[in-house]
Amino acid sequence: MQTNTINLKDRVAVVTGGAQGIGLEVGRRLLESGARLVIWDINAAGVEQARGQLGEHEVHFERVDIADYASVQAAVASTLKAAGRIDILINNAAIVGPNAPLIDYPIGAWKQVMDVDLNGTFHCCRAVAPEMIRQNYGRIVNLASVAGKEGNPNAAAYSSAKAAVIAMTKSLGKELARHDIAVNCVTPAVARTPGAMEQAPEHIEYMLGKIPRGRFLELNEAAAMIAWLASEENSFTTAAVFDLSGGRATY
Numbered sequence: 001m002q003t004n005t006i007n008l009k010d011r012v013a014v015v016t017g018g019a020q021g022i023g024l025e026v027g028r029r030l031l032e033s034g035a036r037l038v039i040w041d042i043n044a045a046g047v048e049q050a051r052g053q054l055g056e057h058e059v060h061f062e063r064v065d066i067a068d069y070a071s072v073q074a075a076v077a078s079t080l081k082a083a084g085r086i087d088i089l090i091n092n093a094a095i096v097g098p099n100a101p102l103i104d105y106p107i108g109a110w111k112q113v114m115d116v117d118l119n120g121t122f123h124c125c126r127a128v129a130p131e132m133i134r135q136n137y138g139r140i141v142n143l144a145s146v147a148g149k150e151g152n153p154n155a156a157a158y159s160s161a162k163a164a165v166i167a168m169t170k171s172l173g174k175e176l177a178r179h180d181i182a183v184n185c186v187t188p189a190v191a192r193t194p195g196a197m198e199q200a201p202e203h204i205e206y207m208l209g210k211i212p213r214g215r216f217l218e219l220n221e222a223a224a225m226i227a228w229l230a231s232e233e234n235s236f237t238t239a240a241v242f243d244l245s246g247g248r249a250t251y
Contacts, residue, residue, distance in 0.1 A: 003220075006227050009034035012083040013230065016066055016124055017093025019046035021193035022143065024053070025219035026090055029227045031057050035088065038079050040064040040124075042093075066093050066120030072127045085135060088230045089128045091121045091142045094161075099200045102156040110157045117161035118168075125172055129181070138181035139230045142169050146187045146245040154203060162187075166241055173239025182238040184229050189245040191217040213246030 006029075013030045017023040018039035027037050031054070038060045041047050047061050060082045064075040079086060097113040098106065121142055132138025147155060148162025166185055173183035190207040197204070208216065222244055228234060229242065243249045 003029075003032075003224065004228075006033040006231050006233070008088070008227070008231060011035045011087040011230075011232075012038065012079075012085050013088035013090065014038045014040060014079060014086055014124075014128070015090040015092055016040045016064070016120070018090075019043055019050040021092075022188070022191060022219055022222050023090070023092035024050055025223045026092065026226050027054065027059070029220070029223040030088070030090075030230065031059075033227055033231075036060075036083055038062065038083060038086075040066070040075055040093070042066070066123055067115040069123045069127070072120075072123045076127045076131065080131065086128050086131050087135075087138060089124060089132075089138070089140045090226060090230065091124050091140070091165075093120060094143065094158075096199060097155070097157045099154040099203045101154055105156060113157035113161055117158065118164045121165050122168065125168070125183075129172070129176060132181050133176070133179050136179050138176070138179070139232075139234065140172070140176075140181065140183040141226050141229045142183070142185040143226075144169070144185045144187050144241070146189050146243075146248050149187055149241075149245075149249050149251065152203075152207065154200075169241070170239045177238050180235075182229070182234050184234075184238060184240045184242060186222065186225055186229070186242045186244050187249060188222055189217050189248055191219060191222065193219075210248045211246040212248065215246070217244060217246060 013035040019041040065071040094117045144165040145162040147159040169185040
């Protein structure tokens, strides 16, 4: 697939959960566009693997637990020390959680999904936004999900967390609009990511069957939209939701 040129020259971009899946592909696209890439990830083994895959590029890695605000604050300080600024924040890190009806959903699993998917995104936005306000520029892209729009059965925690990420995006986008900071989110359908593929086969089949395109979202397709949203060219749109569902979304 031929890709469009997006100018991110010398922009410093943080990608959470950037060691694999959509995050890693977004990182590649940002690097190709000239950005200086910083990957935040909790998975040490995944970080080493990503380091090998991106070996031809200079990438700064931070081991970060986004569910822990102190860990996020430390990562911001370390990133600023290494790169001087943060222009772009891609909130990609998330977990899916188990597939179970809400009445049977494990309480601990519910809290873990909320801690990572919702609270983690909040922590990163809260810690990075002040730096963007100081420099009067920034681009934040939150990864929500079509599940946050429509609600997937047997995935109440993930659906609820992603719905909250959509609402958070709308609130924060309005708050930061006068600082030339765009805050938008995307709502991917199922893609072949490690987390998605760990779900029950029948749940994957359900999600795939809801997509009019009739196939999985390709990682490079997600990266293309996210890279543009992270660019200076996206100068007006903020607090918005961009569909990546292959036609599934009904609004």
